[in-house]
Amino acid sequence: MVKFLALSDIHGKLSSLQLIAEKVLAGQKIDAITVSGDISHYGDRAEVRRILDALGSLSLPVFFVLGNCDPREASDLSTEVAIQLETRCEVCGGLLLTGAGGSTPTPFGTTFERDEEEIVSRIRANLGSCGAESPGLYLLVHNPPYGTSLDRTAFGRHVGSRRLRELIEAISPAAVQCGHIHEAAGVERIGGTVVFNPGPAMKGNYALVEVGAGGVTVSIGRA
Structure with missing residues (x-):
């Protein structure tokens, strides 16, 4: 079994990361x-690096993608312990991890927006370069798929990606972790895939994800 601490939408708030770490990392194996995504709040490359270094200080491997409030020019940024999945695959606990950052266009003109076809093409390109198939695929995306509670805004509008949903339906990953819609924390299923949004870490939200022989279990929490 493998267990992840899943975060999204940190928006540069290191004090919230500290609270989450104090609550979650004491007394259990992660x-x-x-x-x-949304590691920074419209920060530059150095700001993203600063937050990744703070995550790295927790002495655990970190896998991440960027969000729409991160700088697109940081798409190639990784550190010794924090691995960006934008152009690569990694294996952890028997799972194959990959993903794509940014979001589909918003009304706000944020710093890392891209067409939904680009998001899906990026994931497919990564999977095409991974080689041997893994027993389970774990996708990291900032943008949620269309048509669940995870992409519904406070105004009731679904703003997720239809093409991402089609990809999930086609390849059936074990789990998909998203973010972006702060008010839409929760767990859903698309076919046999568990899809979840941990909620904004800037407000102390997180999820614990366990993947084992019995499937995928996600528990949403708050510090």
């Missing part, structure tokens, strides 16, 4: 930290 294999890695996964982050589904």
